[in-house]
Amino acid sequence: MIKLENVTKVYKTGVRALNDVSLDIAPGEFVYVIGPTGAGKSTFIKLLYREEVATSGKVFVDGQDVKKIKNWKVPYFRRKIGVVFQNYRLLPKKTVFENIAFALEVTDTPKVEIRKKVRRVLELVGLEDKANAFPHELSGGQQQRVAIARAIVNNPKVLIADEPTGNLDPDTSKEIIELLEKINEVNKTTVLVVTHDRDIVQKYKKRTIRIEDGCIKTDTSLGGYNI
Numbered sequence: 001m002i003k004l005e006n007v008t009k010v011y012k013t014g015v016r017a018l019n020d021v022s023l024d025i026a027p028g029e030f031v032y033v034i035g036p037t038g039a040g041k042s043t044f045i046k047l048l049y050r051e052e053v054a055t056s057g058k059v060f061v062d063g064q065d066v067k068k069i070k071n072w073k074v075p076y077f078r079r080k081i082g083v084v085f086q087n088y089r090l091l092p093k094k095t096v097f098e099n100i101a102f103a104l105e106v107t108d109t110p111k112v113e114i115r116k117k118v119r120r121v122l123e124l125v126g127l128e129d130k131a132n133a134f135p136h137e138l139s140g141g142q143q144q145r146v147a148i149a150r151a152i153v154n155n156p157k158v159l160i161a162d163e164p165t166g167n168l169d170p171d172t173s174k175e176i177i178e179l180l181e182k183i184n185e186v187n188k189t190t191v192l193v194v195t196h197d198r199d200i201v202q203k204y205k206k207r208t209i210r211i212e213d214g215c216i217k218t219d220t221s222l223g224g225y226n227i
């Protein structure tokens with residue numbers, strides 16, 4: 001589902017954020033990406049949804065060479081990928097329903113279909129009763145659930161979560177990770193979670209890729225250690 005071949009990313013400033021990285025993530029895998037601050041984790045995921053483009057090497061998502069996608073096709077390509085951030089990024093003046101529906105309105109989905117899909121994801125994330133609430137009326141964990149619902153409502157092939165539990169307490173973090181696991185299991189979505197949270201990585205024992213200084217330091221699928 002995701003393949004990197006000798007990928008190097010050098011920013012305009014000269015910073016080499018990734019250095020000759022190669023990896024393969026199969027459809028339906030659940031993978032943690034860990035590593036110290038500045039290691040290149042966010043750069044790695046930005047290359048996947050073409051927020052950034054590799055300086056050299058190739059990035060494939062669902063068989064597509066990401067660099068070759070024409071600019072006007074990028075929004076269509078991004079529908080294959082749901083992204084969730086640490087700070088939720090919900091629209092404050094829109095309700096939970098509207099925040100999620102917004103992701104579908106841009107795709108010209110008929111209204112009846114939108115309602116059905118939003119209800120289905122709200123049920124999946126356990127917030128059926130919050131459809132009419134505004135983000136500020138929800139806890140951090142609930143807001144992250146809405147962000148996850150929005151990210152998966154288009155049924156993406158890949159779900160990327162960049163520090164999804166960064167602002168949450170340990171119990172709520174656990175619930176969010178369990179929700180991401182459920183999505184991985186129920187929808188067969190390939191899930192990538194960037195995290196600093198060692199407890200989570202140790203507890204859930206999934207494939208873990210550690211990036212350091214722009215290189216893959218260990219990958220548990222290749223027999224490396226977790227931390």
Ligand SMILES: Nc1ncnc2c1ncn2[C@@H]1O[C@H](COP(=O)(O)OP(=O)(O)OP(=O)(O)O)[C@@H](O)[C@H]1O
Pocket residue numbers: 011012013015016017035036037038039040041042043044
């Ligand atoms: N747009 C940019 N322009 C120039 N340098 C950048 C840019 N984005 C990131 N960098 C640099 O690239 C390196 C890798 O950054 P990146 O954000 O990928 O690290 P990270 O592992 O996600 O860090 P953190 O855990 O702190 O989020 C860092 O040295 C960073 O300063």
